[in-house]
Amino acid sequence: MTTTTGIPEGHRAIDVELPVNAMLHLWLKAVSPDEPGAVSFYSVNGKFGEVQAVNSEENSFRIYHVFGGGTVTLAYDTAVTSLSVAYWFTPSDVLETGITVIHTNPANEPPDLPAGYHFRPPFGWMNDPNGFGRFGGRPHLFYQHYSHGRIWNNMHWGHAVSSDYLRWRHLPVFLFPSEELTVRPDKRGGAFSGSAIARTDGPGIRVFFTEKIADRIPEQEIQLTATSTDLFSAGAAEVFLPRRPDGEGLTFDFRDPYVFRGPDGLWKMLLGSQSDTGGVVLLYETEDNTAASGWVYVGKLYTETRYETSALECPCLLPMDGDYRDPATRWALIYGLMNGEDKETGRRNLTMIDIGWFDGRSFAKSFGRELDFGTDNYAFQAFVDGNTPVGIGWLGNWADTGPTVDFPSAMTLPRTLVLEGDTLLTPPIxxxxxxxxxxxxxxxxxxxxxxxxxxxxxxxxxxxxxxxxxxxxxxxxxxxxxxxxxxxxxxxxxxxxxxxxxxxxxxxxxxxxxxxxxxxxxxxxxxxxxxxxxxxxxxxxxxxxxxxxxxxxxxxxxxxxxxxxxxxxxx
Structure with a gap:
């Protein structure tokens, strides 16, 4: 039996009003491996389209372009199809209007928090901020994201844009795990943390990120880059750093590329790792003005021997009190101490900030301190917006959350970084x-x-x-x-x-x-x-x-x- 609109009786139906040229993003899966899952699209004239998924272990991403506007109904049989997320947007104005979420489910829906003001994802899990910067005149925030539950799993990059760092519009999911990792939710890796720069060879941005596949030999973590001309969708990613540097005694930890201009005008890149002497920040550079290739290992920029830390994570280096080309300018080196512990207080996974001078190849520390004594400001990433250093962190800590904890997360209040003599201030914006x-x-x-x-x-x-x-x-x-x-x-x-x-x-x-x-x-x-x-x-x-x-x-x-x-x- 069918209804008068052609939708089969008993199917779940979601009605949505769409403008002309709307783009639908959906994640669905089959309830069992015996029958494909499917979501069908209906208008007043009946069914006009369908997307399917045969995978019954993990949701499959599907795109559908609705050229005509009006009322559209998404319908599916819950006995054979599970729909995790659905949202729509119009590419021509998505940076101004954002996405419109039309479906989540109890496993990934966001909390309803009247008057809440911290940034949270529109659905699913979130951790480290990525690619934080101003592009196309607006602050952009990317972040580690898993769409289908409030627990960590194979990583994507979520994305949002703002005008004031507080009021954000959610944008389409930006980066996805490799096809190998989209088959099942096995927590083996994905598109890990990284950074973004404005392209020098055309409009848009270039992003840098770590791809992790836990059992890959010889490298679990390698570095990839991708570009976006429209500031909301990424092109194909390419490997630009396929292996760790030789002879440094590094563990498999090799992640979180942070790319920036050095005082010599060259693009520099920091990566976090661990050696037999402690957690390390590695320094690379390239003479390629596009930063797409030609990366050469310079050496260990910093080694951490306190707190019995393992890998250093999410390193970040930025000028604090002057032009990046001026030798007198002091820089801030920020890094997270993965698994590190302050024995006296029992706090774990501290984030540190050191102030000193960077000549393009070495960092001379003047003084430093903990960025945050509460420790729930992790993976802090910052950049210079005009003349003002601005940063944001993940409002969480791996000491009391993790891949098995249902934890819908938030970002910290964005903060400015200010040097007053030899005093560092990190007030809210x-x-x-x-x-x-x-x-x-x-x-x-x-x-x-x-x-x-x-x-x-x-x-x-x-x-x-x-x-x-x-x-x-x-x-x-x-x-x-x-x-x-x-x-x-x-x-x-x-x-x-x-x-x-x-x-x-x-x-x-x-x-x-x-x-x-x-x-x-x-x-x-x-x-x-x-x-x-x-x-x-x-x-x-x-x-x-x-x-x-x-x-x-x-x-x-x-x-x-x-x-x-x-x-x-x-x-």
């Missing part, structure tokens, strides 16, 4: 003030009263009478014991689970001897971010789940708190 929707309080928090928060998105600022003044900012959360305290040891994020009183204490999120005086705290569903003294100290902590912080109370001795203000936030 100035546009963060535009998130302030309504002032909730200017007097009661400072006097020790409880301030109710209307939703999970809030900003709290306060000033102390002297640097290092003792306080405790307590939060009412239904599942987590959560507070920020400053005491004789330093500035600390206090975190624990209300339902696990017998559980051994976890890491101490402590910035020793912080001596903070001015604090700015951002709350969102699932996260807490602190910026002290204009970003001289920064701490980021993921909060499990998406329950909102319900209230805040600031406890201090009389005269310690000079003033305090609370805002509710929204995009």
């Amino acid at each position: 100035g546009a963060a003030e535009s998130l302030r929707a309504r002032m909730l309080d200017r007097t009661r928090l400072a006097s020790g009263q409880r301030i109710e928060l209307p939703n999970g998105a809030a900003e709290i600022t306060f000033e102390l009478s002297e640097a290092g003044g003792a306080f405790r900012l307590e939060f009412d959360h239904p599942e987590i014991r959560l507070a920020i305290a400053q005491h004789e040891e330093g500035l600390e994020i206090l975190h624990g689970y209300l339902d696990r009183p017998e559980e051994p204490p976890g890491p101490r999120y402590l910035a020793k001897a912080a001596g903070a005086r001015r604090l700015r705290v951002f709350l969102d569903y699932g996260s807490l971010e602190i910026f002290a003294d204009g970003g001289r100290v920064a701490g980021t902590k993921r909060i499990a789940g998406f329950e909102a912080v319900r209230a805040a109370r600031l406890v201090a001795e009389p005269g310690v708190v000079v003033n305090a203000t609370v805002w509710s936030l929204r995009l």
Whole structure:
């Protein structure tokens, strides 16, 4: 039996209004290997198209171009077909309008978070930021992505574009795993992290990324490049670095290419790895002005011997206080310590930032520190936007998430990087003030009263009478014991689970001897971010789940708190 429109009885139907020349992206799979899965397309005139998939283990990507506009119905038999994701866009204006998601399922749907302001993917899993930069006049963010669940699996690159680093339009999925890896969700690899530059040989961008296939011999991880002329779809990728350098005693870790202009005008590239002496950052360069080929190994730019780290990940190097061609300009070297542990506090996978001078072939460190004492600001990637270094990180940490954890993730608030003499500041971008929707309080928090928060998105600022003044900012959360305290040891994020009183204490999120005086705290569903003294100290902590912080109370001795203000936030 069929309906009056020709759709078979019992088929699931999804109606969507499409403009002329809409492009549909769908991922579907067969429920069993005995019968292909299929999604059919109907208009008022009946069925006009269909896509199929025979794979019953992993979703297959399909494209369908609908030339005419109007109401279109996607229909499929749930007994034989599973549809994971469907969205549409029009190529002519997708950078301005983004994609429109018309279907997800319970395994990959995004959380519904009213007023939430951190970047999250439109569906599925997300980790490292990639290819962060301004292209075609707009900030672009690529990221590690798996579409079909909220757990890590074979990697794609998701993509979004913005005008202010806060309000993002989701774009079509940009990079896909190799055909070998799209057959089954076996977590063997995919299109791993990398970077992007503006093309020098035409319009668009060139991206660099690591392809990983876990059991490939002799190299599990190799480096690929691809170009995009339209800024939303990638051409065919080509291998430009098929093997690790010889004679360096490196493990199979060989990933996360970060490409940038060096002070000698040549394109440089950093890669993360591990040697028998510690985690390393490798340096390459090329005389090819397109950066497509000709890459030559220069040597180990940096070796990390602290914290018993394995591979260094997501290295990044950028000029901080002047033109990249000026020998006096100081540079920031940023890198993640995979599996590294601070034994004193128990924190793992720290991210470090070192300041020094880069002459094109070597880095001379002046000083350095942890980028974030909360440690949930990982894989931080930055670039110079005009004259301002801007960066963003993954709001997560492999110590408490991973391939088996259902964890719909977020990015941190974007941050600027500022050098004031020999002090490094990493405050949130100035546009963060535009998130302030309504002032909730200017007097009661400072006097020790409880301030109710209307939703999970809030900003709290306060000033102390002297640097290092003792306080405790307590939060009412239904599942987590959560507070920020400053005491004789330093500035600390206090975190624990209300339902696990017998559980051994976890890491101490402590910035020793912080001596903070001015604090700015951002709350969102699932996260807490602190910026002290204009970003001289920064701490980021993921909060499990998406329950909102319900209230805040600031406890201090009389005269310690000079003033305090609370805002509710929204995009």
